[in-house]
Amino acid sequence: MLRSLEIRDILIIDRLELGFQPGLNVLTGETGAGKSILLDALGFVLGWRGRAELVRRGAAQGEVVAEFDLPHGHPAFAVLDEAGLDAEDGTLIMRRINTVEGRKTAWVNDRRVSGQVLRELSDTLVELHGQHDDKGLLNPRGHRTMLDGFAGLDTALAETRAAWRQVAAARKALDTAEAALAEIRTEEEFLRHAVAELDGLDPQPGEEADLDSKRRLMQAADKVREDIAKAIQALGGDGAEGRMGDAQRWLEDASDATEGALGPALDALSRAQVELGEAQSGVAAVMDQLSFNPAELEMVEERLFAIRGLARKHNVLPDELGNFAADLRAKLGALDAGAGHLDVLKAALNEAQITYDTAADALGLARAEAAERLDTQMAGELAPLKMERAVFATEITEGAAGPEGRDEVAFTVATNPGAPAGALNKIASGGELSRFLLALKVCLTREARGLTMIFDEIDRGVGGATADAVGRRLAALADEGQVLVVTHSPQVAAQGAHHWRVAKRVENDQTLSEVLPLAADERTDEIARMLSGDTITTEARAAARALLNG
Structure with a gap:
């Protein structure tokens, strides 16, 4: 208050x-x-x-x-x-x-x-x-909200709004999936060809660098083999290995005479022979690698050029071809599985639509019941206001589906039996409109x-x-x-x-x-003024007292 x-x-x-x-x-x-x-x-x-x-x-x-x-x-x-x-x-x-x-x-x-x-x-x-009815009683766009408030439909409205959001989300998911699938379908020929080409080549990370190194080694193999052969000869029995063996025998023959003084030298020479053996093995292994079939160079070059060609074709680095192929396979997999996925999304949309329809139907039924109660209460309010012959009706029609259901609501009146019904502000005269709005206001706020x-x-x-x-x-x-x-x-x-x-x-x-509060006698004068104007007559005061006394 x-x-x-x-x-x-x-x-x-x-x-x-x-x-x-x-x-x-x-x-x-x-x-x-x-x-x-x-x-x-x-x-x-x-x-x-x-x-x-x-x-x-x-x-x-x-x-x-x-x-x-x-x-x-x-x-x-x-x-x-x-x-x-x-x-x-x-x-x-x-x-x-x-x-x-x-x-x-x-x-x-x-x-x-x-x-x-x-x-x-x-x-x-x-x-x-x-x-000017700033709360919108005369605006049909607000009548549904007023009826919902009168009926106390907060829970039903919340359920309908939630169901509508689910429908919207399900429809968006389906539309997105259909658009994505349609876009992939335009690439289907390219995807299948590219995946087949990449799968056939099967490039591995780091392979391009290995092939390039191997190719350069093969290209220089003739000169490299000649140098390595000379090295093998220099390290072998006619070279370092033979000379070191001779030195070891000569030193061993002299060792007794030197009473062990040559021991450390002999030990070092033994270690050197071990290292020399490892060097010979390594050089021999490289020599074996350089012994290849000339056709092998052609095979290496062919694969290297194929990898580089695909990388240029798809505008990626050679080492990224594997990941690129995986992405294309994923798109192709989505395309192949697309129909099944769309079926799942369509089923989800259908289920959401059923939930919404159920909520909207229940909301519509509750509105229809509330409209009957409101019309009955309005009839009871209009009679004491000297409008017992007037008819107030809450009309509910089906409109476009939305978050608050499918109902359109409009308050209509007919001022006399048999007269056509219409909107409040178009049918009722000024005095009638005031009384309609008073009655409606009373009904809508009765539970407040x-x-x-x-x-x-x-x-x-x-x-x-x-x-x-x-x-x-x-x-x-x-x-x-x-x-x-x-x-x-x-x-x-x-x-x-x-x-x-x-x-x-x-x-x-x-x-x-x-603003002045009025005592009893002052009220009489004020109401007399309202009856007669600036000049308050005895008759006006008498009429004012009659009104005040009921």
């Missing part, structure tokens, strides 16, 4: 403090006195979109503070908890400042918050019906807890007994909570439990707005 509203330097209000009460609170005053400014100020602190320039002329900044009492379990507690805010004692104080430069700053219970937090809180605190309902000139276009019926319905509605009404109707004003008059005054050449 809105407990108080404090406004400083907003438009034509310099300073204003209002204390609201449970029940029906009415605000009256002449046109232009500033009644709508109060709603602008309240909308500002609640984070609603409104006028761009709010700061009173000559002031540095404007400020609005609204205090709400929250009963236990009020939906605002969930918003506060999500934002990390505290309101354990049930008091919620919202404060917002607007500087003359346009900067806006907001606090909730002395903690800085964003405008988004204000708007989320306002959805749980206040329901406004303004002169702790909601302050605000009606801005809901009585426009009606008078006499009809205005009295509107006032009595607002009073009955206020018995269950708090209702604020801005009105020009004396019949509606008379039903108020609390009454404020909005007036203008001129001070220092500035026009300012003030």
Whole structure:
């Protein structure tokens, strides 16, 4: 419930403090006195979109503070908890400042918050019906959302949205796979030829370098063999091996005479002979390698050139041909397995579609049941508003499938039996429209807890007994909570439990707005003014007292 509203330097209000009460609170005053400014100020602190320039002329900044009492379990507690805010004692104080430069700053219970937090809180605190129906009751695009809120279909909507996301994901996966498969199919001839060519050659990592080294060795083999043969001869029996053997025999013959002095030399000579033998073996092995068939050089060159040719053809390094071949095989494998994979994805899409259809059908059925309840409740609301012959109907038609089902919802009315039904704003007159919207607002918010309902000139276009019926319905509605009404109707004003008059005054050449709470006798004069104009007659006062006494 809105407990108080404090406004400083907003438009034509310099300073204003209002204390609201449970029940029906009415605000009256002449046109232009500033009644709508109060709603602008309240909308500002609640984070609603409104006028761009709010700061009173000559002031540095404007400020609005609204205090709400929250009963236990009020939906605002969930918003506060999500934002990390505290309101354990049930008091919620919202404060917002607007500087003359346009900067806006907001606090909730002395903690800085964003405008988004204000708007989320306002959805749980206040329901406004303004002169232009800014909540969209007249906009058919919002009727489905209103019906869903009336029916409490949050769970069913969540299930349908989740199923829709699964359908979208499954369809995207199938489309992606089909596109990829189609792209691979355009390369099928190339893939099969390239894989066969690469598999036939089977190049190995490092093979190109080995073949190149072997080729160069073979090409230089004739000259190399001649030099190695000379080396073999120099190391053999006619060369180093024979001379070392002679030296060893001569030294051994002289060893006894030298009493062992030649021992170390003989040992070194023995080791040298071992090393010489290893050198001979290594040279002989290389000599054997250089003994090849001339055709072998041709084979080496042919394979080397084939590897290099394929590398150039596919624009890769020779050592990368193996990995390149593996990539091509993977694409070819995907192509060969593509049909089976598509079948799996099609089955997944079909399953997701069945799940969505089931959820959308259940949601549609719940909407149809809710539409009947809403139509019944609307009939009950219209009768006390002098519209017992009018017919309100919630029409549900099948539309395009989407995340919130396949239903299109529109609220239609027929003002008289047998008259064609149509959209609210096209069929109903001004007074009828006001009463339709009042009834609809009451029905749609019937289950809302702790909601302050605000009606801005809901009585426009009606008078006499009809205005009295509107006032009595607002009073009955206020018995269950708090209702604020801005009105020009004396019949509606008379039903108020609390009454404020909005007036203008001129001070220092500035026009300012003030709001005054009215005592019993002051209420009589205000309602008499609303009946007769600026000159209040005795008859007007009598009529005002009659209205106040019911």
